[in-house]
Amino acid sequence: MTGPALEVRELAFAYPDGSQALFGVDLTVEPGERVAVLGPNGAGKTTLVMHLNGIHAAQHGVVTVGGLPVKKEHLREIRRRVGIVFQDPDDQLFMPTVREDVAFGPANLGLRGDELEARVRAALEAVGMEEFTDRAPHHLSFGQRRRVAVATVLAMEPEILVLDEPSSNLDPAGRRELADILRSLRITMLMVTHDLPYALELCPRAVVMNRGTIVADGATVQILSDADLMRANRLELPYGFFPELAGESATA
Amino acid sequence: MSGPHSHALYVHGHTWLHRLAPQAKLAAQFLFVIAVVATPREAVWAFGVYALIVLGLAAAARLPAPFVAKRLLFEIPFIVFAVLLPFVGGGERVDVLGVSLSVEGLWGAWNIVAKATLGLAISIVVAATTTMPEFLHGFEHLHMPRAFTSTLSFMIRYTDVIADEMRRMKVARQSRGYDPRWLWQARAIGSAAGALFIRSYERGERVYLSMLSRGYAGSIPRVEAAPATPATWALALSLPAVAGAIALAAWVATS
Numbered sequence: 001m002t003g004p005a006l007e008v009r010e011l012a013f014a015y016p017d018g019s020q021a022l023f024g025v026d027l028t029v030e031p032g033e034r035v036a037v038l039g040p041n042g043a044g045k046t047t048l049v050m051h052l053n054g055i056h057a058a059q060h061g062v063v064t065v066g067g068l069p070v071k072k073e074h075l076r077e078i079r080r081r082v083g084i085v086f087q088d089p090d091d092q093l094f095m096p097t098v099r100e101d102v103a104f105g106p107a108n109l110g111l112r113g114d115e116l117e118a119r120v121r122a123a124l125e126a127v128g129m130e131e132f133t134d135r136a137p138h139h140l141s142f143g144q145r146r147r148v149a150v151a152t153v154l155a156m157e158p159e160i161l162v163l164d165e166p167s168s169n170l171d172p173a174g175r176r177e178l179a180d181i182l183r184s185l186r187i188t189m190l191m192v193t194h195d196l197p198y199a200l201e202l203c204p205r206a207v208v209m210n211r212g213t214i215v216a217d218g219a220t221v222q223i224l225s226d227a228d229l230m231r232a233n234r235l236e237l238p239y240g241f242f243p244e245l246a247g248e249s250a251t252a
Numbered sequence: 253m254s255g256p257h258s259h260a261l262y263v264h265g266h267t268w269l270h271r272l273a274p275q276a277k278l279a280a281q282f283l284f285v286i287a288v289v290a291t292p293r294e295a296v297w298a299f300g301v302y303a304l305i306v307l308g309l310a311a312a313a314r315l316p317a318p319f320v321a322k323r324l325l326f327e328i329p330f331i332v333f334a335v336l337l338p339f340v341g342g343g344e345r346v347d348v349l350g351v352s353l354s355v356e357g358l359w360g361a362w363n364i365v366a367k368a369t370l371g372l373a374i375s376i377v378v379a380a381t382t383t384m385p386e387f388l389h390g391f392e393h394l395h396m397p398r399a400f401t402s403t404l405s406f407m408i409r410y411t412d413v414i415a416d417e418m419r420r421m422k423v424a425r426q427s428r429g430y431d432p433r434w435l436w437q438a439r440a441i442g443s444a445a446g447a448l449f450i451r452s453y454e455r456g457e458r459v460y461l462s463m464l465s466r467g468y469a470g471s472i473p474r475v476e477a478a479p480a481t482p483a484t485w486a487l488a489l490s491l492p493a494v495a496g497a498i499a500l501a502a503w504v505a506t507s
Binding site: 091104 | 384385388405406408409410412413455458459461462463464465466467468469472473474
């Protein structure tokens, strides 16, 4: 594939009640990049995510994924290319067993039989959950459910993985395990998060959203070190955390 | 908790009854119940044979006897009415231990209690050897409409999630000193139920979005499991076949 993995141009969107959520968003993500999307609540982060796979249709501007515009006639292919992991795994895991849930996406793409089975196995292996294939989702721990939620999306072999608050509600070990898994995936990644150390650890690049636009775009360590920028956008580092000392992202 | 995908009626195990294809089990259970219900009540021996068969199956599934006995208590509220029949029934009467009972009423009570108990017992055996996902697959193989099986599947999946939410809300109420003693204090429970309804509705929307994001286009794809082999069907259907033969013999014997 040549060209950017994801391109958002002048994207604007207002909800039916008239509240404007996006005021012209521009964002280009190259293949293989891992980008953190930072910003306060209500900045439009989730609204942007909903545009990436056509849940919301662009009212103004365009979104293209691997050169393919997000339009009604391409929705099927777009939703294969863009995998979204939602914040609450209970929203994402709705089938009676882990196996059926992971199979849901690829089965919608038309896969059946051995091919489907192989996809399910590979996706669960990628998140280290292969022994839980026949379990019911509500018998898993929260961290395990989050990992299965990632697998449900990986099973569609997406080109871009979009994660909404991947570290929320995880205990420290679960957070670490998920980071190891995400780092091991060779895939373009967009991560919406309030967890700034997590963003620094996993994403070499970060963009800051506020009031429906992207107000900063650069190396994560530089963005987190810019005290004025941080304060202006209601971003705060945990007490005693110094991005420069934490070092560059573990990009490898 | 009795296993990784347990429901309250499930007993974890690895017997041939646990492994039997769910669609065959469901069909056999249904037909068995029909045969039992169709048996004339006067053929007491027939019900004895049915009871032995069900006991044999429970033993084959290695179900603990106390478990089955406790589950059988479930029918009590439903058969209270039947127990009254001998007292209130009309016609010929007999004296049992000095109490005058209606013969017709006794037969009526026997009929209800015997058939209900057998029907419940076979259902307990099936439920104890079949997981929820297996039930759903079984229904699908038996061509229950997808709309029903999907609804059932969502219900099973989210019952626990919503019950958890309800529990958390209850703890939060109690933590603020809520201890209802009078009817007018029930208002908080009412608004909690309302809040739960709204939350579940919103969750429904989020689930739908996540389904759309994974390419949902109006129907949940079937995950095909291996169909039951003719041998499996033959094995499972031998149960209602035997029961049917007994019912037939009972009719012939009593007519």
